[in-house]
Amino acid sequence: MSTFWWIVRKELALFFADPKGAAMVIVVPLVLGVMMGFIFNPSDGPSPIAVVVVNEDGGPEVGKLIERLGRESSLKVEALSAAEAREGVSKGDIGVAVDFGPGSSAHLKPAAMFASGERASLTMWVDPSHKTEADIVQGLLTKVMMESVFAEVGDPASQRKMFDDLRADLGASGAERPELARFLDQGAAFAGENEARVAAPGAEGAAAPAAGGGMALKPPLDIVIEPVVAAGPTAGFNGFAHTFAGMLMQFLLFSASGHAKTLFAERNAGTLDRLRMTMASKAQILLGTAAAIGVVSMLASAVVFGAAMLFFDVSLRSGPLAFGLVVLGQAALVGSFSLLLAGLANSEKQLDSLGTMAILFLCFVSGAWVPAFMLPEFMQQLGPFVPTRWLLDGMAGATWRGVGLLHAGKCAGALFGFSAIFAAIGLRRFKWG
């Protein structure tokens, strides 16, 4: 056993000298991963977005629209008064409220789509901290409104009424725009004939005029949602694979920060000086301690993902070798991160602040907490320069995505590169006395 390995052995002996503390390093990320997994990957699908509707109009069109909104699986609709809704939003109890003001029904007609001049509107009251939900509600509301109007356009009687209304709106100015007046007249005549044909006994579609009467309007293309995963059509996203990787990474980085603190403690206790009086070089002492936390991180990864495979249906779709490569890269990153912190900080207090800040940044930017697409554009562009993004990408690739060994090698290579830089800075800047 070389001097280097004696340093590693010493560190591991110290680590396991506190069995409860050692177990915590493994158990805590496991518990956090399970907890976050259940939050972000519930067995009954994602929770619907709560939205409050205020019907100040009272007309049948708004009523129908609210009914359609209620049928959306992504929404949980509740009706309140305007005052209750505004107060709830202002207090943060309600994220999004949609207010259908008086007269809204009059505008929920096909003719409104062609209306010129000042347009009618409805209001969404939004808690600023719920902007993402508001965007989703806005999209669904637009979809439901279009579906509602399209359904009406498909009804021949409504078609004729739409042309009549538009012709009436055009009024006397029809003389100035004869082509438009002629088009509307022809449209009304065509819709009238269609209405009479559908109303005739035994006519096709007579039983369901609202469903189209042979002329229902629909989006030009139907949308089919198909999950695409490199591992194949049977594979799917496993939220636990993501949360275990994220929580493990976060906890290991905190462990690395704690480990950097032990270097400071050794410096204060004099054991670091004593180690320097042995045959171990400075580099061996520091790299040995980093290697030990790396070994601990590999052990924790094996146990956490072992449990994830046994109990949460996580699988290594790129194979154990790809997973092993990423775990090795993670070990290098965790070890070198502890050296980086120990090198950059001058005191334990500085290390606490610096470590917490660095870890929170690395976790946030990597998407360990919230999906990366929700981050500001500039943060998303930081991706290639953030080691933890490579780590989570590598973990996803090795587990549920199953993108293969090459991808794992690429991610591990990036992690080794970052680790080399971190270790070099730590070795150069660490203050021995």
Place this chain on the structure above:
Amino acid sequence: MCGRVGGWREGESGVPSRRTAGAALSIEITDLTVQYGQSLAVRGLSLTVPTGSCFGLLGPNGAGKSSTIRCIATTQTPTSGTIRVGGHDVAAAPAEVRRLLGVVPQGLALYDSLSVAENLRVFGGLFGLRGAALRGRVDWGLELSQLGAHRDKRVHTLSGGMKRRLNIAASLLHAPKILVFDEPTTGVDPQSRNHIFDMIRALHKEGRTVVYTTHYMEEVEALCDRVAIVDHGRLVVCDTMEALLADAGSREFSVSLSEVTSVADLRARLAAAGVVVESLESKGRSLEAVFLALTGRALRDAS
């Protein structure tokens, strides 16, 4: 200059050594200067520790003792000057120097959460010992420190005196030729201190060079044959113990008598023997002697 440079015979350390036979073995410090920022801790210090001597390095706090020892131990780079240990330049060949040196730090530089034996194993391993040699030296360390019965106890459960003894043993596993003790008796009971003295005497008797620093003058008088006194980073004096005490004027001797009944009786007997006495006073035994007589010399290892 103080002292002479002599030869050294190879011991049985079990530690691989690249030292060439017949090389000089002692400490030679020449014009050593250590500066921390604007503060000069050591100012052009020169001295030599003869091979086989028990060398006391004395000085008040801030005199530069610790800085000098750190330079000898290769953990501090001198601002200027050279240090040679066993003929090896500390700056050029630190690994060779560490092979020869066993430095017992002033603080208890041990791993509290590891056992006594595991501490010894780790430090032995880091000194290059392997396999049977390592096991043998760990057993030797346990015997030296009289901690064999506590080998599996964690260090934080030991008493202060036991930790001190372990602290010493951990530095000597590689059987170094030159031993540096930096205030090794701080905070220990008289029994442990006596045991530590016995350890040092035995090691010195085996032919090892000993450098001993302390604030307790009686410890230096009891152990050392040569003494250097440093102050303000400079060497004040360096000589044999006898010469130093002789230079200081008349001597005081402490003699335990069993047959003499009074001071007058002793004065009469000395006069009859032709001894000129400047002053004579009667003292009882020292408090430490009384303490040891009452509590015994056996080690107290209540952990």
